[in-house]
Amino acid sequence: MNEQKTKLLAELKFKTARAGGKGGQHVNKVSSKVMLIWPLAESACFNAEQKELLQARLENRINKAGEFFLEASTDRSQLANKEIAIDRFFNLLEDALKVDKPRKKTKIPKAKVLERLDRKKKQAQKKADRGNRFEM
Structure with missing residues (x-):
């Protein structure tokens, strides 16, 4: 996995821009926001099936x-934002490449079905007993 990460890091491009938020005058002078750009289609690290996924x-x-485009501007430091962007990038890739387990259909046990029907019958009988008793 480390080999693949190094190859991926070589494919990444970074741009910087001025970030808003805390920092006062410092924000107006320094380009601390980092934009990570990765050309997914041109990547040599993944096969066609993985790219499609x-x-x-x-x-x-x-x-x-x-x-692929990702921004990080949470920190005042450009270097810290770059590290944050790279971490997020690898986490997103890892989550996106996980194969979901197929859902197994479950059947309600017959005893539970019968129990529910019995409760319904008792409730219906209770309500029927509350009916008008003095009909002529």
């Missing part, structure tokens, strides 16, 4: 040019 699961983060 990533495309489907991360579609809201992929632009029309086929580039």
Whole structure:
């Protein structure tokens, strides 16, 4: 996995911009926001099937040019934001590549079904007994 991470890191592009938020005048001078850009279609780290899966699961983060886009601007430091963006990137990839287990259908046990029907009969009888008793 470490080999693949190094290859992926080589494919990443970073852009910086001025971030809003805390920092006062410092914010107006320093480009601390980091934008991570990864060309998914051109990546040599994944096969076609994995790319398709990533495309489907991360579609809201992929632009029309086929580039994965992620921003980090939580910290005042550009270096810290870059590390945050890289961590988020690997976490997102890991989650997107997980294969979901198929759901096994379960059947309600017959005893539980009969128990429920018995409760319903008792409730219906209780309500029927409350009816108008003085009919002529």
